[in-house]
Amino acid sequence: MSASEQSSIIKKNxxxxxxxxxxxxxxxxxxxxxxxxxxxxxxxxSNKKKPSSTASNHQDNHEELRGCFKRIIGRNVxxxxxxxxxxxxxxxxxxxxxxxxxxxxxxAAKGVHSLFLLESIGTGEEKENRIVAxxxxxxxxxxxxxxxxxxxxxxxxxxxxxxxxxxxxDVAYSSSRPRLKSKLASTITTxxxxxxxxxxxxxHDRIKDVPVASSSDFLQALGVTNAEGKPRPGKASKLRQxxxxxxxxxxxxxKATSSDGDINDNNSNxxxxxxxxxxxxxxxxxxGYLTFALHSLLHENYGGSKMISSRGIDIRPKLVEEINTIAxxxxxxxxxxxxxxxxxxxxxxxxVTKQTLLSSAELKSRPKDERQPKTMEVVIxxxxxxxATDDALWAGICRQAAVICVAPCCHKELxxxxxxxxxxxxxxxNKGNENHPLGDVxxxxxxxxxxxxxxxxxxxxxxxxxxxxxxxxxxxIGGEHxxxxxMITAVRKPFGTTPHAAKLQKLRTRLQLxxxxxxxxxxxxxxxxxxxxxxxxEENSSCSQVSSLNMPPLL
Numbered sequence: 075m076s077a078s079e080q081s082s083i084i085k086k087n088x089x090x091x092x093x094x095x096x097x098x099x100x101x102x103x104x105x106x107x108x109x110x111x112x113x114x115x116x117x118x119x120s121n122k123k124k125p126s127s128t129a130s131n132h133q134d135n136h137e138e139l140r141g142c143f144k145r146i147i148g149r150n151v152x153x154x155x156x157x158x159x160x161x162x163x164x165x166x167x168x169x170x171x172x173x174x175x176x177x178x179x180x181x182a183a184k185g186v187h188s189l190f191l192l193e194s195i196g197t198g199e200e201k202e203n204r205i206v207a208x209x210x211x212x213x214x215x216x217x218x219x220x221x222x223x224x225x226x227x228x229x230x231x232x233x234x235x236x237x238x239x240x241x242x243x244d245v246a247y248s249s250s251r252p253r254l255k256s257k258l259a260s261t262i263t264t265x266x267x268x269x270x271x272x273x274x275x276x277x278h279d280r281i282k283d284v285p286v287a288s289s290s291d292f293l294q295a296l297g298v299t300n301a302e303g304k305p306r307p308g309k310a311s312k313l314r315q316x317x318x319x320x321x322x323x324x325x326x327x328x329k330a331t332s333s334d335g336d337i338n339d340n341n342s343n344x345x346x347x348x349x350x351x352x353x354x355x356x357x358x359x360x361x362g363y364l365t366f367a368l369h370s371l372l373h374e375n376y377g378g379s380k381m382i383s384s385r386g387i388d389i390r391p392k393l394v395e396e397i398n399t400i401a402x403x404x405x406x407x408x409x410x411x412x413x414x415x416x417x418x419x420x421x422x423x424x425x426v427t428k429q430t431l432l433s434s435a436e437l438k439s440r441p442k443d444e445r446q447p448k449t450m451e452v453v454i455x456x457x458x459x460x461x462a463t464d465d466a467l468w469a470g471i472c473r474q475a476a477v478i479c480v481a482p483c484c485h486k487e488l489x490x491x492x493x494x495x496x497x498x499x500x501x502x503x504n505k506g507n508e509n510h511p512l513g514d515v516x517x518x519x520x521x522x523x524x525x526x527x528x529x530x531x532x533x534x535x536x537x538x539x540x541x542x543x544x545x546x547x548x549x550x551i552g553g554e555h556x557x558x559x560x561m562i563t564a565v566r567k568p569f570g571t572t573p574h575a576a577k578l579q580k581l582r583t584r585l586q587l588x589x590x591x592x593x594x595x596x597x598x599x600x601x602x603x604x605x606x607x608x609x610x611x612e613e614n615s616s617c618s619q620v621s622s623l624n625m626p627p628l629l
Contacts, residue, residue, distance in 0.1 A: 083224035086245040098183035113143030139168035330476040359386035425469035464598035495593020
């Protein structure tokens with residue numbers, strides 16, 4: 075080790091000791107808020123010339139860091155059982171399980187000191203060897219891996235926040251100029267520290283920021299939570315679904331309003347928004363958990379300036395009567411929420427009958443301020459079975475809905491077509507062509523089922539894009555809550571925008587290639603839209619060979 079390197083390590087240790095003294099002082103004076111220690115980073119290499127080599131190096135880097143600290147976070151918590159305030163320390167490791175340990179406040183500075191391993195200033199090979207110590211930490215399943223300051227696996231940075239000061243320590247391995255700087259609370263403006271003067275919560279479990287309060291009256295009335303706001307037995311999963319759903323849809327509404335103009339009266343240019351009402355239609359609403367939740371959040375966000383109306387549709391008259399009674403019991407904010415007996419198919423028929431879809435020429439002939447409807451519609455349909463999802467999508471399109479949100483279920487329509495397509499190109503009835511890349515995938519029924527779901531929803535996404543929507547397909551909640559967890563969302567592009575003809579043709583070509591490759595000759599939404607999913611597919615070179623069903627065989 076050179077003299078300059080030795081000097082740098084000594085300087086880093088001095089600064090770290092000063093950091094620990096500041097921590098000890100804040101704990102003693104009662105001004106401590108939190109500390110965060112940062113370990114080595116596992117950032118990917120920026121080398122683009124040799125991707126395979128880069129991936130290998132990145133993997134090696136990950137393995138090298140396994141069990142090392144990623145981040146260590148400390149904050150005060152009140153342990154009611156012990157009637158004491160302790161410092162809760164969370165250890166986050168690279169490729170290892172997080173761990174938590176509670177320290178006595180009097181031992182916290184000593185614990186941080188041991189994590190820095192300040193007494194270990196080595197020379198020669200000692201710097202490169204792992205130092206096994208007994209720090210005040212919760213050990214991961216990979217054992218204790220603590221390295222002194224000055225090594226690439228040791229603590230690189232640290233932040234200490236107190237009521238009046240934030241201390242920032244930089245002792246990174248690559249840093250030749252270590253430093254410890256402070257900022258007074260009155261001069262701090264960053265999000266993470268702007269709350270420095272707010273009362274510090276000592277709750278052991280922090281309250282999550284959720285769009286709908288779990289203590290909401292409608293959640294209690296629907297039997298999801300109790301009077302304390304805690305989920306009733308068997309309803310915790312349902313509550314998480316509700317929170318995630320309204321978070322997604324409210325974000326889509328915000329996106330739609332920013333596309334068509336700010337929905338709030340006091341927008342940036344001082345002009346009033348032309349949208350006077352937000353109308354939600356939940357087709358196949360069931361017990362209305364999501365309908366109630368979304369209506370409540372939209373009323374809270376926009377009810378001061380816009381009319382919020384929500385309509386739930388379900389086929390069961392008795393259930394509709396029950397949830398209408400609940401809605402009427404919840405006060406004035408739910409006056410705009412009504413439920414009615416009907417089907418998704420009847421809703422689609424009503425939408426087609428009252429269709430207000432205008433051609434581009436008709437839209438352009440209108441004054442600019444009249445192109446956007448006074449009512450912004452949001453159409454949702456979760457877990458509508460098979461082609462009922464297509465009915466809901468078409469209803470939303472016909473109504474010029476600004477937001478369409480569906481979670482498809484029971485993809486039955488395309489399965490016989492994919493089965494027939496596979497068997498038509500099989501070597502035998504039970505064995506597909508083993509020379510085809512997908513032969514060993516589609517020979518199994520479970521994979522054909524999953525392929526059916528994927529192809530169906532991909533076709534729906536393309537069809538929505540053809541109708542002028544920005545589309546996204548994603549998993550909206552974990553599989554442990556529901557296996558039908560794929561969501562398709564569509565936000566209408568601003569009125570008056572006309573897609574380029576070449577772009578529309580490219581979308582149609584992609585749709586036709588997707589359909590023909592998987593042996594799909596018809597799909598409900600495509601039929602409703604008048605789109606031929608096979609037209610022109612045979613003209614594409616990748617589809618030059620066709621089976622007796624006019625589809626490319628699995629050869």
